[in-house]
Amino acid sequence: MSPSPTSPEIERVAERYRERGYYVDLDPKPDMLPPEVRDYRPDFVALRDFEKVAVEVKRRADLAASPFLTRLAEQFRQVPGWRLDVALIEEPKAQAEPQLSLLSSADISFRFDTAQRAGEENKDYGAAVLLFWTIIEAALLAQLRDRNEERVLPPKRLAKTAYSFGVVDDARLPVLEWLANIRNDVVHGRQANLAEDDYSRAKTLTRQILDDWKTNVEGS
Incomplete structure (x- = not known):
């Protein structure tokens, strides 16, 4: 599978x-789309x-692997005034980029403890949620690298890509997208x-994603 479109590529479209x-x-909200x-x-x-046009940006090489788009386009055609456009972009030129180091297990434990202190002792929920996000991002990026997706992605694109690669499931995705917006x-x-x-919700999601990661590592 090709790397997901990046924010600059989507912006150009x-x-x-x-x-x-x-x-x-x-950044369309769910209620902006038809039911x-x-x-x-x-x-x-x-x-x-x-x-009213919903736009999906896809690499040309990935189009055949996305049969859901045909069904989705038909659903949009049934809604007056709406349509789905699929904007195709070419493969990016290969670039040799150094791979960034992700958080270690010790770093993750330290940040989790720091986030708990920020949220439970200081009631600084913004700082706590931000720390939780860094842990989640490290866990998701590590699993995406195992699937040959090497790019560091912006938060909302990371959530969508993790879902498309099966790293997060249907139950986790809405909470992950919510947390990406909060971040x-x-x-x-x-x-x-x-x-x-909100703090408790972010903390629970962080633990769930870490548990999922541990399970995936042990099962591989």
Whole structure:
């Protein structure tokens, strides 16, 4: 399987839609899509007059391995005003990039303990959630590397790629996407309005992903 499209590649496709007069939303919320396809996560949504377009960016070599797109396109055709566009991009030129070191087991344990102190003693839920995300990212990237996906991906793309490779399942994906959004809010200085329940949810997901990783390693 080819590497997943990167954010700059998706942005270049989005710019082509802007040049044609579309408004582009690179972070469409689920309720922006029609109910019939609300479980689907497009790379972006483009809007113009009465046109609503969900856009999936795919490498040409991966198109044959994505038969769900045909069914999905038919679902969109049943919804007035909507359609699905599949934007094809070429394979990236091979580049020799040094592989970045991921967190060790000791690093993960230390960060998990630090996150717990931040959340439970200091009530700094933003700091705690951010630390939990770094642990999750290390665990997911390690498993993706085992599947020959070497790129360091932005949070939301990481969640989508981990799901497509079978690293996370249907039950984990919505929580992972939620946490990716929270992580982005915290990192970019936006008000996240986190509560203790959010902290607990992030902590539980972190433990689950670490347990899944351990199970996969032991089973390989």
